[in-house]
Amino acid sequence: MTVDVLVIGGGNAALCAALMAREAGASVLLLEAAPREWRGGNSAHTRNLRCMHEAPQDVLTEAYPEEEYWQDLLKVTGGQTDEALARLTIRASGNCRDWMRRHGVHFQPSLSGTLHLSRTNAFFMGGGKALVNAYYRSAEKLGVRIRYQAPVERLELEQGRFVAAYVGSERIMAKACVLAAGGFESNLEWLRQAWGQNERGEWPADNFLIRGTRFNQGVLLKQLLAAGADTVGDPTQAHMVAIDARAPLYDGGICTRIDCVSLGVVLNREGRRFYDEGEDFWPKRYAIWGRLVAQQPGQVGYSIIDAKAMGRFMPPVFPGVRADTLPELAQLLGLDVPTFMQTLNDYNKACQVGTFDHTVLDNCRTEGLAPAKTHWARPIDTAPFHGYALKPGVTFTYLGLKTDASSAVRFDNKPSDNLFVAGEMMAGNVLGKGYTAGVGMSIGTAFGRIAGTQAAQAALKSGARHAGA
Numbered sequence: 001m002t003v004d005v006l007v008i009g010g011g012n013a014a015l016c017a018a019l020m021a022r023e024a025g026a027s028v029l030l031l032e033a034a035p036r037e038w039r040g041g042n043s044a045h046t047r048n049l050r051c052m053h054e055a056p057q058d059v060l061t062e063a064y065p066e067e068e069y070w071q072d073l074l075k076v077t078g079g080q081t082d083e084a085l086a087r088l089t090i091r092a093s094g095n096c097r098d099w100m101r102r103h104g105v106h107f108q109p110s111l112s113g114t115l116h117l118s119r120t121n122a123f124f125m126g127g128g129k130a131l132v133n134a135y136y137r138s139a140e141k142l143g144v145r146i147r148y149q150a151p152v153e154r155l156e157l158e159q160g161r162f163v164a165a166y167v168g169s170e171r172i173m174a175k176a177c178v179l180a181a182g183g184f185e186s187n188l189e190w191l192r193q194a195w196g197q198n199e200r201g202e203w204p205a206d207n208f209l210i211r212g213t214r215f216n217q218g219v220l221l222k223q224l225l226a227a228g229a230d231t232v233g234d235p236t237q238a239h240m241v242a243i244d245a246r247a248p249l250y251d252g253g254i255c256t257r258i259d260c261v262s263l264g265v266v267l268n269r270e271g272r273r274f275y276d277e278g279e280d281f282w283p284k285r286y287a288i289w290g291r292l293v294a295q296q297p298g299q300v301g302y303s304i305i306d307a308k309a310m311g312r313f314m315p316p317v318f319p320g321v322r323a324d325t326l327p328e329l330a331q332l333l334g335l336d337v338p339t340f341m342q343t344l345n346d347y348n349k350a351c352q353v354g355t356f357d358h359t360v361l362d363n364c365r366t367e368g369l370a371p372a373k374t375h376w377a378r379p380i381d382t383a384p385f386h387g388y389a390l391k392p393g394v395t396f397t398y399l400g401l402k403t404d405a406s407s408a409v410r411f412d413n414k415p416s417d418n419l420f421v422a423g424e425m426m427a428g429n430v431l432g433k434g435y436t437a438g439v440g441m442s443i444g445t446a447f448g449r450i451a452g453t454q455a456a457q458a459a460l461k462s463g464a465r466h467a468g469a
């Protein structure tokens with residue numbers, strides 16, 4: 001029997017789509033590439049959702065109005081965003097949590113003292129793993145059929161319409177389909193091609209680590225690009241975080257992030273600083289540091305802090321390199337001691353004494369130093385000193401399928417009437433570059449829900465047409 005709605009993917013966007021389609025009365029089959037124990041894609045690694053709100057709400061403090069959220073997005077993307085789709089995402093983030101709760105998601109306030117998120121982001125109790133488990137439970141209860149270890153290898157399309165999906169040689173037909181199979185961040189060969197070779201003859205992507213799932217290989221994205229679907233975004237743009245160089249190739253998750261960048265300085269392999277570590281609040285800047293490190297020789301960086309920074313950031317899973325003197329720290333990190341000391345001495349001398357406050361854009365800054373450190377600049381002078389080697393950690397890629405408010409996949413600027421897209425596969429419509437914490441789940445939730453509703457409508461309409469014929 002042909003299913004009404006086929007959902008391809010098993011993370012947040014897919015689950016939101018499956019639940020909405022089922023609630024709208026459609027029969028739904030969800031195909032997840034991963035085995036059950038690895039289900040949930042990158043969504044299983046998440047912690048929070050960025051939410052607009054006009055007044056304090058349960059776990060969210062103060063207000064975070066639509067306009068401020070929009071301005072934050074505009075700033076981090078440098079204008080590379082579709083305003084209509086960005087505003088749609090923002091508004092949807094203001095009214096999705098009751099629906100999420102109905103499907104078993106619980107929220108908790110943010111941790112204090114680590115990131116500045118208590119006003120803007122609702123945290124999932126138990127993290128993204130608990131969120132996807134709750135959605136799977138709810139989907140099963142509602143009668144959504146779920147298959148694991150079911151990677152879709154290709155789609156059968158007919159003039160922009162979805163006909164069937166292939167898992168191996170098995171042909172699975174459906175009246176409508178939602179694509180929510182993530183970006184191509186897990187595909188090392190594609191990343192290598194996209195980033196190419198740099199002026200030093202290096203292949204930067206060979207040194208990337210993937211923070212999340214190994215299953216987002218971009219197989220369907222690649223097929224749709226070849227089939228002429230309209231696309232958005234640049235293949236080298238991605239959410240990229242500087243993570244502990246000792247992290248595993250896949251699924252290191254949140255605990256390998258190094259969150260002390262804004263409290264100290266970051267040097268490259270040559271022992272030199274290369275960017276303003278205090279440019280803005282960490283949740284608005286952490287996602288550019290992977291890219292910054294990717295541009296450095298050897299794609300490696302070193303985050304250096306002193307005792308004053310300890311306790312002010314989320315501790316990473318592996319302890320850093322610790323030393324009682326700066327030259328000793330340089331040596332332990334394998335950096336050239338004289339260059340390292342020159343950089344640290346120049347920085348320490350340039351720090352202007354102000355009132356240190358990590359919760360505001362304070363007046364501790366450097367003067368006469370290039371690059372400047374514009375906030376939270378304090379001399380690194382108090383033992384013990386700590387250093388962390390950093391590598392680029394790819395979270396998710398932004399090259400995706402162009403869409404509109406209906407979440408339809410488009411061919412030659414014409415929306416498909418039964419093929420929809422949600423989550424990372426279309427996040428580039430809203431995120432041309434940059435990132436602000438929690439917006440990935442806002443996009444996946446907003447467009448997953450829309451895609452599910454639209455797919456159910458398309459399927460039920462086509463069912464009614466056939467019944468009447």
Ligand SMILES: Cc1cc2nc3c(=O)[nH]c(=O)nc-3n(C[C@H](O)[C@H](O)[C@H](O)COP(=O)(O)OP(=O)(O)OC[C@H]3O[C@@H](n4cnc5c(N)ncnc54)[C@H](O)[C@@H]3O)c2cc1C
Binds near residue numbers: 009045
């Ligand atoms: C460590 C980490 C922490 C993060 N923290 C946050 C956070 O706190 N807040 C936030 O907003 N965002 C966060 N993100 C980003 C967030 O995970 C993504 O924006 C969001 O989860 C994307 O949802 P998705 O459903 O599109 O993709 P995913 O959750 O990655 O789901 C994609 C699914 O598709 C499946 N799949 C892939 N290919 C196929 C195929 N061919 N056939 C069938 N199935 C396939 C995969 O197995 C997977 O289940 C984080 C990401 C990582 C890696």
